[in-house]
Amino acid sequence: MELLAQFAAGDLEAFEVLFRQHHKEVYAWIVRIVRDSGIAEDLTVETFWRIYKSRARFRPDGNFRAWARRIATNAALDYLRSARHETELPDDLACAPCEDPAVRGERRKQIKEAFHQLPAKYRLVATLALIEEEPYESIAEAVGISAGLVKIRVFRAVRMLRKKLSPLRVEAVAK
């Protein structure tokens, strides 16, 4: 409590203590969203920079961890909005064993493209909910929306993906 009050008053040493206590957790959260360690490191620093800048608005009796996670999520979301980047995909997808490698490669490419075409706010919740299997409540707290809205966004993301991937799936069925 005293540490948080000192931080809110602008004490750099208190900020360093908080940074060291929370930066690994913030990094771990961001890297699951942006899926690139270098970018996640930069965004971790950016997150704490935003935290330091808005220290006057932080209530010392508040939850620093939750506040930091929300700022980290916003920083990651800003990055997703601004950058066209590649998501690392595993080399071997769990496709049918008899499937032609060329078809498999094409499927990977199309899934990747379809996922990247999703608007950032949908990609964020889809990444956390469907790939990282994070509970809706946890995502809701980090994004600053209700769990119901997270569920709706995941649903819409799946529908958008379905629409984009439908020609591919028709081809796969035909083969």
Added chain:
Amino acid sequence: MNDKENDREIKELLRQAIAPVKDTELRRDLWPQMLRKLDEHPAASAINVPWFDWALAAILSAVLLLFPGTIPALLYHL
């Protein structure tokens, strides 16, 4: 295939295509980088007014200038 089955298939396809991040451990100290950032961008004053507050103040000022008759009404409600 109904909608639910279709959605389930898409979720499965996505999970197969993009694996969860396994390595989430940070291996280097970011504090020096943090200090550099603090040096490069000295923090603004603790009273940092968001842009929309300035916009709101500007709109209010414009309304008061254009319609001075609203000033007494505004004062009454304060």
